[in-house]
Amino acid sequence: MTDRRLIVALDPPQVAHAQAGEVLAAKLGDAVGFYKIGLGMLTGGGLALAIALKERGASVFLDLKLFDIGATVEAAVRGLAAYDLDFLTVHGDPSVVRAAIRGRGAAATRILAVTILTSSDRADLDDALIAPGAPADIVLERARRALLAGADGVIASPLEAAAIRALPEAAGRLIVCPGVRPAGAEAGDQKRIATPRDALEAGADHIVVGRPITAVEDPAKAARAILAAIA
Numbered sequence: 001m002t003d004r005r006l007i008v009a010l011d012p013p014q015v016a017h018a019q020a021g022e023v024l025a026a027k028l029g030d031a032v033g034f035y036k037i038g039l040g041m042l043t044g045g046g047l048a049l050a051i052a053l054k055e056r057g058a059s060v061f062l063d064l065k066l067f068d069i070g071a072t073v074e075a076a077v078r079g080l081a082a083y084d085l086d087f088l089t090v091h092g093d094p095s096v097v098r099a100a101i102r103g104r105g106a107a108a109t110r111i112l113a114v115t116i117l118t119s120s121d122r123a124d125l126d127d128a129l130i131a132p133g134a135p136a137d138i139v140l141e142r143a144r145r146a147l148l149a150g151a152d153g154v155i156a157s158p159l160e161a162a163a164i165r166a167l168p169e170a171a172g173r174l175i176v177c178p179g180v181r182p183a184g185a186e187a188g189d190q191k192r193i194a195t196p197r198d199a200l201e202a203g204a205d206h207i208v209v210g211r212p213i214t215a216v217e218d219p220a221k222a223a224r225a226i227l228a229a230i231a
Helices: 018-031 039-055 070-081 094-104 122-127 135-148 158-165 196-201 219-230
Strands: 006-009 034-038 059-066 087-091 110-114 153-155 174-177 206-209
Touching (some): 006 219, 018 034, 039 059, 070 087, 070 094, 087 094, 094 110, 110 135, 110 174, 122 135, 158 174, 158 196, 206 219
Parallel strands (some): 006 034, 034 059, 087 110, 110 153, 153 174, 174 206
16 A cells, blocks of 8 residues: 555646646556645646545645635635545634634544745744744644644644644644655755655654655656655
């Protein structure tokens, strides 16, 4: 069985349409069983691709980072949960998380709360008027509050995974880490990164990898190399 700790992002910048995602998924074949589809692909048929991948037996992570008033988030999650998606992201504000949990109802979709984007550093947080302090400390507190609000897990960089895993509130909850790069790979637009093995050893349940797999000539070979490294 494919190791589903590895989630492959089918939505890097060069892939804006679901047809390109279909091609990538076909190239990956049985090397990968878990895919992430993000907001950038949604208007290009991303939801249809998510449904098609589910019908083929794959797991699907719909990464929309929903953030709105409670009633809107609740309604959006209620509609999306009907598609039997595995993971769905919302921003980690407790009110947003609680609305998403209400919308999810009895569906199996797991609600994951975004702490701070892995493309953000302290300068970005200053621009957004986020409270002062080290990004890692803010991630930890946002994770704790989101989990108390009922989130099934959190999205955080690998650099914060160990501290989140140590939280009492994190017992039995998921930690999913983007910002994962094989040794020697370019960081791209990610600022807080680690290797696949380091992320898992720090406490991540799943790692999300995009361009190091999807932007190379042989995506399946690249995916299998990462799977070998974490085996």
